[in-house]
Amino acid sequence: xxxxxxxxxxxxxxxxxxxxxxxxxxxxxxxxxxxxxxxxxxxxxxxxxxxxxxxxxxxxxxxxxxxxxxxxxxxxxxxxxxxxxxxxxxxxxxxxxxxxxxxxxxxxxxxxxxxxxxxxxxxxxxxxxxxxxxxxxxxxxxxxxxxxxxxxxxxxxxxxxxxxxxxxxxxxxxxxxxxxxxxxxxxxxxxxxxxxxxxxxxxxxxxxxxxxxxxxxxxxxxxxxxxxxxxxxxxxxxxxxxxxxxxxxxxxxxxxxxxxxxxxxxxxxxxxxxxxxxxxxxxxxxxxxxxxxxxxxxxxxxxxxxxxxxxxxxxxxxxxxxxxxxxxxxxxxxxxxxxxxxxxxxxxxxxxxxxxxxxxxxxxxxxxxxxxxxxxxxxxx
Amino acid sequence: xxxxxxxxxxxxxxxxxxxxxxxxxxxxxxxxxxxxxxxxxxxxxxxxxxxxxxxxxxxxxxxxxxxxxxxxxxxxxxxxxxxxxxxxxxxxxxxxxxxxxxxxxxxxxxxxxxxxxxxxxxxxxxxxxxxxxxxxxxxxxxxxx
Numbered sequence: 289x290x291x292x293x294x295x296x297x298x299x300x301x302x303x304x305x306x307x308x309x310x311x312x313x314x315x316x317x318x319x320x321x322x323x324x325x326x327x328x329x330x331x332x333x334x335x336x337x338x339x340x341x342x343x344x345x346x347x348x349x350x351x352x353x354x355x356x357x358x359x360x361x362x363x364x365x366x367x368x369x370x371x372x373x374x375x376x377x378x379x380x381x382x383x384x385x386x387x388x389x390x391x392x393x394x395x396x397x398x399x400x401x402x403x404x405x406x407x408x409x410x411x412x413x414x415x416x417x418x419x420x421x422x423x424x425x426x427x428x429x430x431x432x433x434x435x436x437x438x439x440x441x442x443x444x445x446x447x448x449x450x451x452x453x454x455x456x457x458x459x460x461x462x463x464x465x466x467x468x469x470x471x472x473x474x475x476x477x478x479x480x481x482x483x484x485x486x487x488x489x490x491x492x493x494x495x496x497x498x499x500x501x502x503x504x505x506x507x508x509x510x511x512x513x514x515x516x517x518x519x520x521x522x523x524x525x526x527x528x529x530x531x532x533x534x535x536x537x538x539x540x541x542x543x544x545x546x547x548x549x550x551x552x553x554x555x556x557x558x559x560x561x562x563x564x565x566x567x568x569x570x571x572x573x574x575x576x577x578x579x580x581x582x583x584x585x586x587x588x589x590x591x592x593x594x595x596x597x598x599x600x601x602x603x604x605x606x607x608x609x610x611x612x613x614x615x616x617x618x619x620x621x622x623x624x625x626x627x628x629x630x631x632x633x634x635x636x637x638x639x640x641x642x643x644x645x646x647x648x649x650x651x652x653x654x655x656x657x658x659x660x661x662x663x664x665x666x667x668x669x
Numbered sequence: 670x671x672x673x674x675x676x677x678x679x680x681x682x683x684x685x686x687x688x689x690x691x692x693x694x695x696x697x698x699x700x701x702x703x704x705x706x707x708x709x710x711x712x713x714x715x716x717x718x719x720x721x722x723x724x725x726x727x728x729x730x731x732x733x734x735x736x737x738x739x740x741x742x743x744x745x746x747x748x749x750x751x752x753x754x755x756x757x758x759x760x761x762x763x764x765x766x767x768x769x770x771x772x773x774x775x776x777x778x779x780x781x782x783x784x785x786x787x788x789x790x791x792x793x794x795x796x797x798x799x800x801x802x803x804x805x806x807x808x809x810x811x812x813x814x
Binding site for chain 1 (some may be wrong): 787
């Protein structure tokens, strides 16, 4: 089934659905895995901040529109289409989705770590918290909610001190410059291709609305972040860097995201028997965060502009091949948006040799991870 | 000293004086940087010796390094080193004369309703999506929803 073009599969029999081991997980585990997937939506919101200077409020509006119209329906369809065509292909696609989730969270924490020594300590703390809370998903939501609450208060205070009109002024004539990254963020707000809908427990009957919750949380946080960034810009008259207080808030909010990445697939009952796996995954995430904050900072935008849309397009395209009817339409539209976002925001090849080496190392490591898991899964089948 | 060398020395003196030039708005306290849109202000140009400079072109860059950046010449300083200017574009701006520059904020006379409406729409969409996602109607168990 893998790799068959969409037009050939029209009229195929309904794919079989998972009904065995993953459905046996308790309902609370499904709900908590959903909460942690929402943490991934939180992690992609800082990607909108650099776009403010290019077009004002336009990127946020574009991302919100894409998330509501295409992202959430595609994520719902993805969670509804969970048959596995082959163990090797399934393991490969899952690994690709994990790379996307890891890159989103690591990039968000890299922006925190890039601000200085305190930022590095915050990033380390966030990954440690994620590792400790991986098998305690109920507690992972606590720092995240605290971070969101603090952000709401900070935004209110900043608004009183300086109205944020300069940075928020929409410039629709710059839409073509920001539509690629904004569309990509819009799809990621629904965690299409990277969240529980791809990796976690199968959807329980009746639980079809959770991706909308991810969109709501991510879009609300993105709006708060954008308004706060604009207010701080206005207060500083455009001079100076970001506030460390926001770094603290972001690190707290991302604790649930690091927890989600440390816990592959949301199978918490398995985690209690494999703490080394959790620590290893959190360690890799921390290393990637520090690398993106340090030597790989110049290629961070390139990786985000290329890898994330590619991951999403592959995942949703593969799911579309297994789906039918309206689900196939939604998944196909989602894959098309990711592909167009990749084309629109293509940054070109790196200009410096060291940047090219870093990108090459990332590609090789990702390929090794995906291929190894696919081969091992195929052998075990 | 030859005429050419003297002229070069004068030019260098002027450049070095303007190198420490500063721009300020008359009537604003130290640290204050907000002016009102549509209300005329007086821009003062001083050199490195804190003397008022005449004949210097004063420029304003609205929204520096942002989308919609615009640079305009607002006038040439008079004999008392002053230029009258009525800001028309709200937002952060950069006043520049020679090497001197100062950032100011032009306060709009009315809140930009368009931005407020767009933010309100975004907030409402996020709230509605969150409520629907968490508390939306559930399909019957066992039925494909």
